[in-house]
Amino acid sequence: MFVTRRCSSLLSAPAANAAHDASDAEALPVEDDESPNAGSFSPGQLACDLVFHASLPISWRLQGARVLPFFASQFEYLAVGNRANTYCYKSKDAIFYIMFSVPELPQADKDDKEASVKSAELRIDVYGLGYPSEEITEKFIQGVEARLAKQTLDALSTQLVTP
Amino acid sequence: MLLAISQPKETTIQYVYEQLTQQSGVATRFSRPLSFVYTKKGTAYFLDQLVREPVGPFKLARSDAVTYVVSGPRLPSAYDASISALSDSAEKGFPPFWLMLTVRRSTLHVHFFSSLLSEAQQKTLIDNLFLVVDQLVERVNQIILLEMVHKILENNCVLTKVAIRCLSQDAAVPS
Numbered sequence: 194m195f196v197t198r199r200c201s202s203l204l205s206a207p208a209a210n211a212a213h214d215a216s217d218a219e220a221l222p223v224e225d226d227e228s229p230n231a232g233s234f235s236p237g238q239l240a241c242d243l244v245f246h247a248s249l250p251i252s253w254r255l256q257g258a259r260v261l262p263f264f265a266s267q268f269e270y271l272a273v274g275n276r277a278n279t280y281c282y283k284s285k286d287a288i289f290y291i292m293f294s295v296p297e298l299p300q301a302d303k304d305d306k307e308a309s310v311k312s313a314e315l316r317i318d319v320y321g322l323g324y325p326s327e328e329i330t331e332k333f334i335q336g337v338e339a340r341l342a343k344q345t346l347d348a349l350s351t352q353l354v355t356p
Numbered sequence: 357m358l359l360a361i362s363q364p365k366e367t368t369i370q371y372v373y374e375q376l377t378q379q380s381g382v383a384t385r386f387s388r389p390l391s392f393v394y395t396k397k398g399t400a401y402f403l404d405q406l407v408r409e410p411v412g413p414f415k416l417a418r419s420d421a422v423t424y425v426v427s428g429p430r431l432p433s434a435y436d437a438s439i440s441a442l443s444d445s446a447e448k449g450f451p452p453f454w455l456m457l458t459v460r461r462s463t464l465h466v467h468f469f470s471s472l473l474s475e476a477q478q479k480t481l482i483d484n485l486f487l488v489v490d491q492l493v494e495r496v497n498q499i500i501l502l503e504m505v506h507k508i509l510e511n512n513c514v515l516t517k518v519a520i521r522c523l524s525q526d527a528a529v530p531s
Contacts, residue, residue: 203393204501221504224394233391239497273505281505288502322498 198281200273205290205320206237241290245319247334252345254352257295257313263344264293264315264337284328289321291329315341369419373456376467383454384478386466388486390459393497399459401496406457412488416457425455428481453481464489 201221221229251257261278271280271291278293294316317337319325376383392398405411407418415427428451453470466485470478 198505198507200505201393201501204498204505221393224397224504227394227396229393230391230395231393234393234497239393239494239501241498241502283506288506290502290505322495322502 198273200276200279200281200290201231201239202236203231203234203239204237205240205276205279241320241322243318244289244321244323245325245330247317247330249315249317249334249338249341251295251313251315251341252348253313255341255345255348260295260315260341260344261293264340267340282329282333285326287321287323287325289319289325289329291333292318292320294318364419366419369422369424372424372454373422373467376454376456376469383467383469386468386482386486388464388466388489390462390464390489390493391497392462392493393500395462397500398493398496399462401499402492403459405492405496411492412484414485414488421458423457425451425453425457427451428453428455428484453478455481455485 203221221231223229251260265272265278268280271282273279273281273290276292280291280293282289282291295313296316298313315337317334319329390399390402392402403418403423406416406423413428414425416423417426418424452472453468456467458465458467466482468478468482473481
């Protein structure tokens, strides 16, 4: 069984609209018989800088809303339990947290059905204390890209066999 | 300049530290509260990070009881009367001051002495030091929080490594 990772609200403030995120697990645990001084800090005060980001186009054959749950199941072993679509990755002794999102499209694009399917994208934001290695900027991103392509093919296959 | 020796002995450091802390009127003392998410762990990481690599313009070393500066920033010397003395000491590779640090009860204590630096230069130096200390404290807290997010059982580590290898193989397959 996986031991779920928990992220402190000092490192990443919970999303205002995500009720399930604001749980009692925000409290820091006692470590080595020492209680935390979390009260000295405000939520998000110790957030890391955005050190890398990538945007991958989402095919119009793949519904944008299904992409994030798909990666949540694919990367369960990296998932941060109390932050939706957030993953933790250790690379060369440096730890990063990675947030996946599908940015909302502007209203004008939403009205134009063709434009909305074309411009949907998966955004990957990497936060940490230094620039990540190739393991993240290339291998990880290529892995995500390959899975996105496979998911698109699966969606296409389903559409072809379903009358 | 007793600290100019490349690897000063513990007794030398101790002697300088005693001079700075016990002789009244010798050194200027400053203190800075340190705020860590976990005090014990934060203090240990902080002391470790101080000497691991240069902290801003400062390079520090540690003896058993005290951390001391072995090189500092280049200071503006236009308004200083002892330019030549400053340049001499800088060329010889040691700073024209003594600066020793200790951490007690979540507070950084700084003991400072220089007969060569002007008051303005001393202020610049200490302001500079506190700036990099604050940055380092923030970094230490971030490291602790990142480690907590990543903290998992050994089994998970093995599974993660396997999964990452699979991920790389996926990427190698042409789509």
